[in-house]
Structures are given as structure tokens and as C-alpha cells.
Amino acid sequence: EPEVTQTPSHQVTQMGQEVILRCVPISNHLYFYWYRQILGQKVEFLVSFYNNEISEKSEIFDDQFSVERPDGSNFTLKIRSTKLEDSAMYFCASSEMGQGPYEQYFGPGTRLTVT
Amino acid sequence: AQSVAQPEDQVNVAEGNPLTVKCTYSVSGNPYLFWYVQYPNRGLQFLLKYITGDNLVKGSYGFEAEFNKSQTSFHLKKPSALVSDSALYFCAVRGRTSGNTPLVFGKGTRLSVIA
Numbered sequence: 001e002p003e004v005t006q007t008p009s010h011q012v013t014q015m016g017q018e019v020i021l022r023c024v025p026i027s028n029h030l031y032f033y034w035y036r037q038i039l040g041q042k043v044e045f046l047v048s049f050y051n052n053e054i055s056e057k058s059e060i061f062d063d064q065f066s067v068e069r070p071d072g073s074n075f076t077l078k079i080r081s082t083k084l085e086d087s088a089m090y091f092c093a094s095s096e097m098g099q100g101p102y103e104q105y106f107g108p109g110t111r112l113t114v115t
Numbered sequence: 116a117q118s119v120a121q122p123e124d125q126v127n128v129a130e131g132n133p134l135t136v137k138c139t140y141s142v143s144g145n146p147y148l149f150w151y152v153q154y155p156n157r158g159l160q161f162l163l164k165y166i167t168g169d170n171l172v173k174g175s176y177g178f179e180a181e182f183n184k185s186q187t188s189f190h191l192k193k194p195s196a197l198v199s200d201s202a203l204y205f206c207a208v209r210g211r212t213s214g215n216t217p218l219v220f221g222k223g224t225r226l227s228v229i230a
Contacts, residue, residue: 043159093159106158
């Protein structure tokens with residue numbers, strides 16, 4: 001069964017450093033998402049992406065964040081200058097279609113620890 | 116604004132007993148509703164969804180969920196729990212709008228099935 005994959009599984013970085021989290025969505029999916037979950041809190045939406053542009057973004061997704069689909073398979077989330085409060089589990093997801101009833105398929109997550 | 120509430124942080128049930136994990140939602144109009152499960156070191160796995168029609172939805176691994184519009188609830192159920200069902204369960208909602216819309220998640224309920 002096809003899966004969403006994410007690398008690395010765990011990233012430790014110092015405050016102020018740039019990090020890039022990588023995701024490989026399911027190959028025939030066209031809609032991509034990033035979510036995050038701070039320890040003990042809800043899974044929160046960050047950004048959705050379709051046709052090489054951002055479809056929607058949350059308040060969390062400020063100028064420090066960017067997303068890119070650099071080639072036909074990868075989907076990346078970049079945090080330019082990490083802050084302590086960026087420590088969280090980051091989930092990538094993909095979906096066949098973007099509208100309502102289509103479920104999103106999630107990767108295993110990248111645990112980001114900012115020290 | 117859309118929101119999901121999972122009132123229980125933890126649910127404990129004996130193996131073989133029925134289980135219920137509660138979820139209530141708030142959304143304008145009719146919702147799409149989803150349940151996901153997260154096993155340790157794995158991503159969120161789709162269990163089932165409600166789109167329209169029959170209020171009882173059947174999903175993977177013997178799980179089902181009952182949509183109750185008057186109570187704005189979508190409780191997850193299973194007639195006979197297994198130890199392997201122990202995991203973190205997330206309820207999510209999505210409004211019936213066009214565009215690449217995100218899922219809105221509850222904070223999750225940890226299910227522990229005791230042998």
C-alpha cells in the first residue's frame with residue numbers, strides 16, 4: 001500500500017538555525033499539507049499546497065515558514081530561523097482531491113526539537 | 116469557525132468489552148467527519164469517515180462511528196476491544212466548502228485496552 005514518507009524522523013537544531021523537513025507524498029496525489037502537533041496539544045493545520053502554490057495557510061504559517069515542491073516527488077517545509085516554540089511533531093499529508101470527503105494520508109512525522 | 120472536542124484524554128477498557136471514544140464538533144452547515152488512529156512512531160492512519168446518508172459508518176479494524184446531527188457528535192465505537200486497539204485516536208472535521216480545505220482535529224484520546 002502506498003505511503004507518505006518523511007525524513008528525518010527526528011531533527012535537533014539550535015535556535016535561529018534553518019531546518020528543512022522533507023516529505024514524499026503518495027505518487028498520484030496532487031494536494032499536499034503540513035500539520036504540526038506540539039506535545040500534548042492538538043494537531044494544527046499549517047499550510048495546504050496545490051499546483052505549485054499555497055492554497056491556504058494558518059496564522060501559524062508566518063514569514064519564517066515556506067513550502068516547496070522542488071521536484072516531482074518531494075514536498076518540503078522550511079523554517080528559516082527556528083524558535084523554541086517551533087519544537088513539535090510535524091506531519092505531512094497528501095490527498096487525491098482537495099475538497100471535503102477525500103481523506104488525507106499522513107506520514108509518520110518528523111519530531112523537531114529546538115534547543 | 117470549525118472545532119472538534121474530544122472530552123476524554125484517556126479511555127480504559129477491558130479486552131472483549133465494547134469501547135466508545137467520544138467526539139463532538141462545531142461547524143457551519145453539514146460536516147465531513149473523520150476518525151484517525153496513531154500508533155507509536157507511526158503517522159495518522161485513516162479509520163473511517165462520514166459523508167452523508169446512513170448515520171452509522173463502518174471502517175477499518177472493526178471500528179464504526181455514529182453520526183448524530185442533533186447532538187453534533189460522531190462517537191467512535193467497537194463492539195469488542197482488542198489489546199492491539201491501544202493507540203491515540205483523533206476525530207477531525209472538514210466543512211463542505213470548495214477548495215483545498217484542511218482538517219480540523221480534536222486533541223486526541225488515548226485508548227488503553229487491558230488484557
